[in-house]
Amino acid sequence: MKKKLDFVLREIAGDLLLVPTGKTALDLNGMLTLNEVGGEIWKMLDEVESEEEIVDRLLEDYDVERAVLQGDVREFLDKLRELGIL
Amino acid sequence: MSEIRTTAEPRLARAIHAKAAHCGYPAAANFELTPRCNFNCKMCYVHLSKEEQERRGRELTAAEWIDLGRQACEAGVVFLLLTGGEPTLRPDFPEIYRALKKIGLMISVNSNGFLLRGELLELFQNDPPYRINLSLYGVSNETYADLCGIPAYDRIVENIHALRQAGVDVKLNMSLTDANRKDMQAVYETAVKLGVHTQAASYMFPPVRVTGEFGKGFRMSAEEAAQCEISYNRLRMDDEQFLRYAKNLEEGIPNESTDDCEGQVGSEMRCRAGRSSFWLSWDGKLSPCGMLPEPGVNVLETGLQAAWEQVRDRVREIRLPAKCTTCPYRHGCHVCAAMCYCETGSYDTAPDYVCRLTRHSFLLAAEEAAKIGGSHEEKA
Numbered sequence: 001m002k003k004k005l006d007f008v009l010r011e012i013a014g015d016l017l018l019v020p021t022g023k024t025a026l027d028l029n030g031m032l033t034l035n036e037v038g039g040e041i042w043k044m045l046d047e048v049e050s051e052e053e054i055v056d057r058l059l060e061d062y063d064v065e066r067a068v069l070q071g072d073v074r075e076f077l078d079k080l081r082e083l084g085i086l
Numbered sequence: 087m088s089e090i091r092t093t094a095e096p097r098l099a100r101a102i103h104a105k106a107a108h109c110g111y112p113a114a115a116n117f118e119l120t121p122r123c124n125f126n127c128k129m130c131y132v133h134l135s136k137e138e139q140e141r142r143g144r145e146l147t148a149a150e151w152i153d154l155g156r157q158a159c160e161a162g163v164v165f166l167l168l169t170g171g172e173p174t175l176r177p178d179f180p181e182i183y184r185a186l187k188k189i190g191l192m193i194s195v196n197s198n199g200f201l202l203r204g205e206l207l208e209l210f211q212n213d214p215p216y217r218i219n220l221s222l223y224g225v226s227n228e229t230y231a232d233l234c235g236i237p238a239y240d241r242i243v244e245n246i247h248a249l250r251q252a253g254v255d256v257k258l259n260m261s262l263t264d265a266n267r268k269d270m271q272a273v274y275e276t277a278v279k280l281g282v283h284t285q286a287a288s289y290m291f292p293p294v295r296v297t298g299e300f301g302k303g304f305r306m307s308a309e310e311a312a313q314c315e316i317s318y319n320r321l322r323m324d325d326e327q328f329l330r331y332a333k334n335l336e337e338g339i340p341n342e343s344t345d346d347c348e349g350q351v352g353s354e355m356r357c358r359a360g361r362s363s364f365w366l367s368w369d370g371k372l373s374p375c376g377m378l379p380e381p382g383v384n385v386l387e388t389g390l391q392a393a394w395e396q397v398r399d400r401v402r403e404i405r406l407p408a409k410c411t412t413c414p415y416r417h418g419c420h421v422c423a424a425m426c427y428c429e430t431g432s433y434d435t436a437p438d439y440v441c442r443l444t445r446h447s448f449l450l451a452a453e454e455a456a457k458i459g460g461s462h463e464e465k466a
Contacts, residue, residue, distance in 0.1 A: 008190030012162050013109055015102075019164065019190040025214040026253045031098060031164070031192065 001045045001077075005085050007032070009042055018042070027084055037062070041076055045086075051077060102164055106362035111162035112394055114363035116376060117154070119182065120145055120171040121368050125198050126235035127223070128304040129263050131293040131377060132171060143369035148178040148185075150386070154366065155186040157390035165216075169196035169376070171368070180209050192216045198234070199242040202249060211252040218249060222258045224269035225276060233265040243276075250280060257283040261290060262314045264306055270314060274321045284322075288314035289420065289443060291377045292428045300431040301439065308439045312446035316454060325458050332455035335448050340417045357422050360401030364394055374401050377424035407436040419444040 005027060007018040016034040034042060040061075041054055048054050054073050059066065080086040106113035121134040134142065146154070155166065166186060173179055174197055187193050199220045202210070210218070220242075224230055227237035249256050258277045262270060270286060277284035290305035297303075305311065320328055334341050359365075360374030367373065371382035372393040381400050383393040404423055410416055413436075421440045429437030 008188075010159070010164065010190045012102075012113075012164065013105060013111065015105070017102075017164065019192055021187060021190065022213055025216060025255075029214070029216060029255055030096060033098065 001048055001050075001086060003045060003085055007085075009034075009039065011039075016042075032083075037072070038076055041073065099165065103358055103362045106162060107358065110398060112158070112362060112364050112398075113162060114165040114167070114358065115158045115163045116167045116169055116363070116365045117151060118169050118171070118366060118368045118376065119151065119173040119176055119179070122175055123170060123172040123198070124175060124200055124236070125172065125238070127261075128233055128265065129261060129290045129293070130296070131291050132295060134171075134296065139368070145176075145368050146370050146386075148176075148182050150370070151182050152185045154370075154385060154390055155191060156189060157385075159189055159191065161391050161394055164192055165194070165363075166191040167194045167196060167219075172198055172201070174201045174206055180205070183209065183215075184213060187213055187215075194219060197221075198238070199245050200236075200238050202245045207245070207248055207252065210249065210254050214252075214254050217255045217257055219257045219259055220246060220249075222246075222260055222273050222276065224266040225272040226269070229266050229269050233263065246280060246282075250282070256280075257285065260284070260286040262286055262288040262306070262311070262318075263290065263304060264310075267306065267310075267314055270318060271321060274318070286314070286318045288312070288318070289425075289440070291424065294377070294428045295379050300427075301429045301437075308442035309446045312443045312450055315443075315447050316450040319451075320454060325462070329455055329458055332451040335418045335451050338414075338417050359422075359424070360397050364397055372397055375424050377428055404433045407434050409436045413441075415441075415444045415448060418448060 005020070005024040006022040007024060008021055010017045010019055016036070016039040018032040018034065020028055020031070037058070040058065044054060044057060048057070051070070051073055055066065055069050058069055058073070062069065077086060102113045118132065121132050121139050122136055123130070123133045126133065139145070158166065168183065168186075173195060176182070183193065183195070193215045194217045195215050196219045199222075202218070222242065223233050224239060227239045230239045231237040246256060258273070258280075260266075260270065260273050274284060274286070288306065288311040290303055292299065292301055292303040294300060306314065319331060323331060331341050359378075363375075365373050365376045365378075366385060367382070370384055370386045372385050372390070373380060373382050374397055381397060383396045385393045388396070406421070406423060407426060410419070410421060413419065419440065421437065421444075423433050425440050426433050426435060426437050429439055
């Protein structure tokens with residue numbers, strides 16, 4: 001999946017922050033916070049082709065029903081699309 | 087009418103600072119890249135000529151600043167202010183800026199705006215900062231010539247327009263003195279027209295770092311500074327807001343702070359200095375804030391993390407004036423450790439200038455509120 005905006009993922013005292021770099025601040029001049037699973041998804045975005053691949057990878061580490069995880073992943077990706085990041 | 091927000095700080099930044107202060111790591115850093123400046127403002131707390139700067143020490147190199155930025159990131163810093171003097175005077179400013187931005191810092195830049203065109207405009211257009219805090223000292227070349235020694239107004243306004251057109255977030259700061267207070271309303275109106283955040287300061291710190299003298303500086307009397315503070319609040323608040331502000335003062339309720347420092351009166355230091363932020367001077371000395379020359383731990387000798395810990399622990403020992411804790415004006419007073427130090431040379435002595443400023447602002451706010459109340463009654 002291709003990110004349209006550039007961020008640096010920072011981990012500070014247990015918090016995950018996305019800090020805009022390059023021209024990103026012209027579109028989104030502020031930081032975003034992620035929870036642990038959001039951070040996992042963010043890190044794999046450049047390597048995966050589909051939502052299903054993200055779900056497959058997360059199911060290797062999290063004990064959760066596939067349908068529930070699918071819903072959560074879709075919600076997260078929709079939020080990124082809404083912000084113009086994906 | 088364009089909306090002007092007087093507090094520009096998002097809630098997330100406040101939460102990050104609160105957590106950092108609680109846990110003891112820095113969330114914000116201020117890198118003072120140079121004490122040199124192309125302006126010579128009468129009230130400046132840091133400006134040194136090139137000769138004086140060289141006599142006092144050497145400026146850190148670009149490589150040193152970039153390495154310190156990395157160390158700051160590792161320590162937990164998210165927000166970085168690049169300041170001076172005039173930071174863009176350094177030919178290597180773009181190199182430092184780009185490198186620090188790339189490692190994930192939210193960078194703001196303090197500037198007088200004079201050089202923000204050509205290559206620097208292009209830099210900020212292609213790699214925008216979180217914000218440029220630009221000093222706007224007046225609305226004429228004459229005011230600039232008088233206060234800053236350079237008739238720069240026309241050029242600066244052109245530069246602000248260009249930055250805004252490029253989509254760069256700009257905040258205007260106005261330091262008020264005898265030489266430019268007449269322009270205060272016009273500066274505010276200019277900010278409204280430009281649609282940018284604005285903040286005015288009528289309290290000027292004595293420039294202890296430059297002169298070594300406590301309680302002295304180019305500034306208005308405390309009473310005149312109070313007059314400017316109230317007049318500025320009147321400009322930015324509608325009748326209802328001002329009446330609430332004045333009522334809060336009268337009833338002992340703190341008004342929302344428009345000051346990034348968020349100082350509070352009494353006992354330990356409660357502002358961010360040395361609790362969640364630090365200042366690194368042009369020659370590599372780490373202190374709680376830019377107004378304080380001490381403790382000034384040398385980061386090149388100790389490393390940034392160890393220097394931060396020394397400063398943080400020193401700040402925990404500082405106690406503000408006991409007198410302030412029972413002062414009836416404390417909820418409307420901006421006093422902080424740096425003011426006490428710069429005014430009196432000690433942290434625990436109440437600074438008379440600030441006391442007078444505060445008392446007079448209470449009086450003027452009440453008078454202004456009565457005028458507003460009176461005019462409302464006449465209309466009714």
